[in-house]
Amino acid sequence: MIDDQEQFIEVTALGEELAEEVIRKWMETAHRDLTNCQWRLVSNAINQCSLPIFVKLVFAEICRWRSYTKPQETHLASNVMDSIMMLFERIEKQHGRLLVFHALAYITASKSGLSESELEDLISLDDKVLDDVYQYHLPPVRRIPPLLWTRIRNDLPNYLSEREADGVSVLNWYHRQFRDAARERYFKNMNMVTYFHSSIADYYLGIWGGGNPKPFKYTEIQRHRFNLQNKEGSADRKVPVQPLVFYSKEGTASRYNLRKFGELPYHLVRAHRFQDLYKNVLFNYRWLHAKLSSCPLQAVLSDFEDACANIDDRDATRELILVADALRLGGAILGEFPDMLAPQLIGRLLPEIGSNPNIKSLLAECDKFGPENCALIPYYHCLHTPGGPLKYSLEGHQFAVFDFQVTSDYRYIVSISNRFITWDLSTSDMTRNVNPGLEGIMQALCLSPDNRYAAAYTNNNQTVLLNCLTSEFIVIENPFDNGEIVAGVNMLNTHLFVHGSSLLCRYDLRGNLESKVTVNENHNQWVLMSVKFNTLTCNRFIYWSGRMDDTRMMMQTNKVGGCTLLQIKLSEDSSSLLGTISNGFCVWDLSSDDTKILYLPHGVRNITINMMQSNSCMLSADKRFLVAGVRKMLYVWNMETEKLIKVLDAHFGRIISLLPLTTGNWNSVITSSIDRSVKVWNINNIFEQVHVIDRHELQIDSISLSQNSGLAATVTRGCVGIWDINTGKLIQQLADNLLGAIVTHALITPDGKYVICSESGNFIIWNRILCRVVFKQQQSGIQQIMLLDEATKCLTVSKQEEINVETQQNIDATAIVRSIPEGKTIYSFDYQIRNVTGMEFKDLVVTADGLNLIALASDKGHREALQIFNATNGQYVTKIVLKQSGMKDIMFIVA
Secondary structure, three states, X not given: OOOOHHHOOOOOOOOHHHHHHHHHHHHHHOOOXXXXXXXXXXXXXXXXXXXXXXXXXXXXXXXXXXXXXXXHXXXXXXXXXXXXHHHHHHHHHHHOHHHHHHHXXXXXXXXXXXXXXXXXXXXXXXXXXXXXXXXXXXXXXXXXXXXXXHHHHHOOXXXXXXXXXXXXXXXXXXXXXXXXXXXXXXXOOHHHHHHHHHHHHHHHHOOOOOOOOEEEEOOHHHHHHHOOOOOEEEEOOOOOXXXXXEEOOOXXXXXXXXXXXXXXXXXXXXXXXXXXXXXXXXXXXXXXXXXXXXXXXXXXXXXXXXXXXXXXXXXXXXXXXXXXXXXXXXXXXXXXXXXXXXXXXXXXXXHHOOOOHHHHHHHHHHHHHHHHOOOOOOOOOOOOOOOOOEEXXXXXXXXXXXXXXXXXXXXXXXXXXXXXXXXXXOOOOEEEEEOOOOOOOEEEEEEOOOOOEEEEEEOOOOEEEEEOOOOOEEEEOOOOOOOOOOOEEEEOOOEEXXXXXXXXXXXXXXXXXXXXXXXXXXXXXXXXEEEEEOOOOOEEEEEEOOOOOOOOEOOOOOEEOOEEOOEEEEOOOOOEEEEEEOOEEEXXXXXXXXXXXXXXXXXXXXXXXXXXXXXXXXXXXXXXXXXXXXXXXXXXXXXXXXXXXXXXXXXXXXXXXXXXXXXXOOOEEEEEEXXXXXXXXXXXXXXXXXXXXXXXXXXXXXXXXXXOOOEEEEEOOOOEEEEEOOOOEEEEEEXXXXXOOOEEEEEEOOOOOEEEEEEOOEEEEEEOOOOEEEEEEEOOOEEEEEEXXXXXXXXXXXXXXXXXXXXXXXXXXXXXEEEOOOOOEEEEEEEEEEOOXXXXXXXXXXXXXXXXXXXXXXXXXXXXXEEEEEOOOOOEEEEEEOOOOOOOOXXXXXX
């Protein structure tokens, strides 16, 4: 509604006749009248200006006139600004210029207004005003008498309005013209502007709160009148402290100081007290955490944006931008879990501490105070660092993001997985999260032209119609018969279209089926691939032959350099045609015959995802660069030289979708990935330094630490990774079979020399230093690896794999103890375990003295017992039957 210009009405001048009629009615209501001469003055004034606010000011002034008032005292201004100036001048004469000057200046300087108590506190801290008020006596408490401000406010009826700000009722000018007039009258001297902003900043910093006396100087008149020997004194001004958080008696946070959060950064910037701003606000961990806990992320970011707009120091501005961008990158996490602030800042900004002292001090505070809120503090750089091409990382999906769309006004991104998530493109905030409770994963998304509705279909042939304004949704089951699947959706502002390979269904926006038509009579020869509706009568269908060996479509396919086009689309401004081929991308300039072929590096290929759907590319706003997403990387080519100039490690998983955002000031590309994130990249920063984070391509299943060498071994399905835990660098990846390794377990010895692992049914000992296998033996079904006798031996436990689940209640488990690094078998023993589908293997444990091994073995019936084996020779020692009543299944044992 706010964006609709028709919702606004211009307030125009009343006109001389109507203005005079209004004044006469008001005078009649007030039981007042004027002389003819005075009415002529009023008539002359409203003839010059008849705006409603001017009429109100004139009425307030003439209500003070008497019939006997001297003509020289009955004066009216001819415009709004002069009328307000006359009002201020009259109030100053009546109540003292200095008091009125400072009181109204504080209100004018404030960001959102001041409460009555705040204004009294500020005046009580202003020694210039107090020296003027207390010229003739010394008060017992050095504060402003409360009645002084009350009298001033009573003489400004309806010009100061009360409104809510930060949970408090504050006073502010009811009309912008009063603020402009006050600025014109009181803020001509820039030194005074700085003085007022600095005084308000001191108040919210709490420098003189909580009984801390503020020093002052006696005036010469006071010293002479009261025979004072000292030139200076100090007094408690009885103003409150200004903590970030107010705590209850139990020590829990009861509320946050929202007034301080809203006003302090604003005034420190305008008082040019940038060091105080850095120390107490923008590079202060406690401030950032408290404000994130009580305010939206955008409120925190606005402080950084305001500071950047008013600071000329390039180095300081860069530090501010780095911290602000770090908060944006972690916005999805911090918006829901502000306690993660310290891990987010340290994990992202650690590489930047060398040349940025303010960031260094901020991270030092994160190290010191962060554990109070979150104990997981990163030891080294582990998250994307701002300042490079990555602008936002939008994380909130639990499954891969298969599609996303940008709204037509370029303000929001809508992404899908098993839910709809809407992101604010300017702030990275998650604005809407709708979970329709589907069993499947949504595959493709379409928005209505007015952005009010979104539709998507899932891999189990359901279609979801979402009202983006109310979050209401309708789930439509597969409308097709004979096993035809849902192949796509399209939308108008009034209708939803769902199509299969030959049928097209039209729905209204309440989910009611209006029609079902066959658009392809010869569906054995042609398959409907996509549908695009501009209106109900203007639409476009694309068909495919339906056979993988037949590339015919309703539009002729093109061949470039002997390579079949995998995908073809228009650029954002429709000036170029972008094609995807197996080993690169083609760009046709539609205004000329120019064709450019941009090749991928050797060994990298585009693949077909669906028919006429492959890896996408986009042109930058100035057409200097082509950006493409292949696998998990972003590739950047120079269009003039046709050379590959940049490769970015963009995602943890394969990039699914890529869209350009090159409208207005934007020169960005948006990507979504199977790693469940959506990211916005700034092409303007594409060549800035990127801090690479080492990582595995597959998920980490387990971690083993080497206590003495500072190393850690991680297990993924494809390899064993060796990490330096002091630097966070991946220094080795161990796999005996580089192409098809299946790693299940791995341990590293305390000295870091050897790694013991199970890979593809084999027991392997690696010499980590030489990166070489020193022992390998087949042992399938390994369930556990454990080090014994100060890592000179290792125990492996495997279980029988080829079993009949229905008939075998118990299966054999084999424990083998080998020497390290020779791999010589010292002893082995067997025991039986229960065979229950879905039950995890229960590890052996070694007793604290290292003399015995304890296994949870099957016993009579469905019970289990503890079997004890000698850890030196593997001999069976005894059995302990577990007979406790009410005992259910044992999950694990601890020695």
